[in-house]
Amino acid sequence: MKHKRYNPYLEDSTPLNKRTHISLGNETRSTTSHHDDTHDATPLLGGKTGTFFHPPSDQPSPAVTRGSYLYGNYANYYASRRNDSTHQDTRLALLDNSLFMDKIVLDIGCNSGNVTIAIGQNCKPKEILGVDIDEHLIVKANIQKRTTYSLQKPPQENTTPTDSATTTPLSAVDIRLQSHYFPQSMARIHGQIPVNVPPSYGSGIFPFNISFEAGDWLTMDIKEQHYDTILALSITKWIHLHRGDQGIKAFFQRIYQSLKKGGVFILEPQLFTTYERRTKSSKEMSKVFESIKFKPEDFHDYLMGDIGFSDHRQLGTPANDSKGFSRPLHLYIK
Numbered sequence: 001m002k003h004k005r006y007n008p009y010l011e012d013s014t015p016l017n018k019r020t021h022i023s024l025g026n027e028t029r030s031t032t033s034h035h036d037d038t039h040d041a042t043p044l045l046g047g048k049t050g051t052f053f054h055p056p057s058d059q060p061s062p063a064v065t066r067g068s069y070l071y072g073n074y075a076n077y078y079a080s081r082r083n084d085s086t087h088q089d090t091r092l093a094l095l096d097n098s099l100f101m102d103k104i105v106l107d108i109g110c111n112s113g114n115v116t117i118a119i120g121q122n123c124k125p126k127e128i129l130g131v132d133i134d135e136h137l138i139v140k141a142n143i144q145k146r147t148t149y150s151l152q153k154p155p156q157e158n159t160t161p162t163d164s165a166t167t168t169p170l171s172a173v174d175i176r177l178q179s180h181y182f183p184q185s186m187a188r189i190h191g192q193i194p195v196n197v198p199p200s201y202g203s204g205i206f207p208f209n210i211s212f213e214a215g216d217w218l219t220m221d222i223k224e225q226h227y228d229t230i231l232a233l234s235i236t237k238w239i240h241l242h243r244g245d246q247g248i249k250a251f252f253q254r255i256y257q258s259l260k261k262g263g264v265f266i267l268e269p270q271l272f273t274t275y276e277r278r279t280k281s282s283k284e285m286s287k288v289f290e291s292i293k294f295k296p297e298d299f300h301d302y303l304m305g306d307i308g309f310s311d312h313r314q315l316g317t318p319a320n321d322s323k324g325f326s327r328p329l330h331l332y333i334k
Contacts, residue, residue: 070282071133072109072238090318091233091268092118093171094329099264100125101167102204103228106258107131108217109235113141113210114175117148120210122168125229126203128210135214142212144177146192149207151184218247222254228263230255234327236296237270241278241285245294249302256307256334265309265332269296303332310334 069075092115100123107116110130120128132138197208213220218239232255240248255265272295279286294302303309315329 070238070285071242072235075112075137087174087176088171089115089118089173089175090171090320091329092173092175093169094315094318095170095266097123097167097169099123099229099266100128102126104226105129105229105231106227107231107233109133109232109238110137110141110212112137113144113212114177115231115233116141116210116212117145117177117207118170118173118175120145121148121152121206122170122173124167124204124206125209130210130212131215131217131220132212133214133216138212138214143192145207145210145212146195147184148177149195150193151186152206218243218251218254222258224257225260227258228260229266230259230263231266233266233268234270236267236299237275237278240292241275241288244288244291248294248299249306252299252303252307256309259334261334263334265303265334266315267299267303267330267332268327269299269330270327272296300330308334 100119103125105119105125105128107119107128107130110116110132111134113130113132116128116130119125130138130141132141195207203209232251236248236251239251243250259265272292275289275292279289300312304312309332311333313331313333315331317326317328320326
């Protein structure tokens with residue numbers, strides 16, 4: 001029969017089923033066993049420091065309510081936008097690289113920056129700025145930019161970054177930003193490469209051509225006639241529900257002012273039928289919804305007539321595993 005090895009540190013120990021119950025955090029210590037409800041008033045942790053340890057609970061964590069995403073600022077948005085079988089955002093297949101190459105680009109409502117980074121890395125824009133109202137998503141976007149840069153295929157010897165940075169069709173991009181030359185573990189083990197603009201910086205070099213900014217674009221200072229291409233993908237509903245008819249019209253006006261002559265505006269509006277269910281978590285949004293007269297089906301006439309865009313093309317409707325994401329993409333030319 002095999003005997004347990006003697007351990008002098010456990011010589012006088014109490015069996016587990018008879019040990020004193022200890023509660024951590026802003027609780028007290030029991031002076032008897034688990035089955036005795038008698039407690040003294042001695043705090044065990046945090047009584048003086050104000051620091052409390054909260055042990056895991058058997059109760060499930062409360063679900064994140066829709067109210068946390070009142071601006072469409074979903075934390076894992078691109079997990080649902082992609083096709084599960086290909087990990088691609090099918091909207092990007094409708095966007096030709098020429099819309100971005102050597103261009104100054106603005107991506108409004110960029111979320112965690114996946115599309116912004118995909119364009120910046122694969123289409124060689126001169127500059128691309130991603131803006132989102134959620135500062136936490138912008139932090140995530142900057143982390144993803146550094147990770148993608150750190151794990152990409154290094155340039156070959158005797159070449160400059162400009163020489164080696166060939167364009168890649170956006171239809172082939174993994175929108176999750178998880179397919180890299182090096183495994184993701186490399187960034188966790190060795191850290192990320194700093195993204196500091198080098199003295200020899202040339203326009204269009206990834207990742208130095210990408211920047212992110214947190215803020216409400218409708219209240220931010222704009223650069224008139226500055227951008228060649230502006231993207232507004234799946235954000236008009238949220239602007240409309242928060243700012244009403246005048247707000248969405250002001251949004252379109254600011255886009256027109258920000259575009260250079262000949263610049264393009266790429267728009268993916270949500271259907272009005274999707275508005276109402278998003279108002280249930282906010283009384284303010286519900287009131288705005290009831291006041292809406294200017295509906296998405298009116299956007300085209302307003303953009304062409306009142307705003308003054310010179311031409312329009314419907315780029316197509318992307319196929320998606322989720323029917324809710326199969327929405328037409330429109331291109332307007334100033």
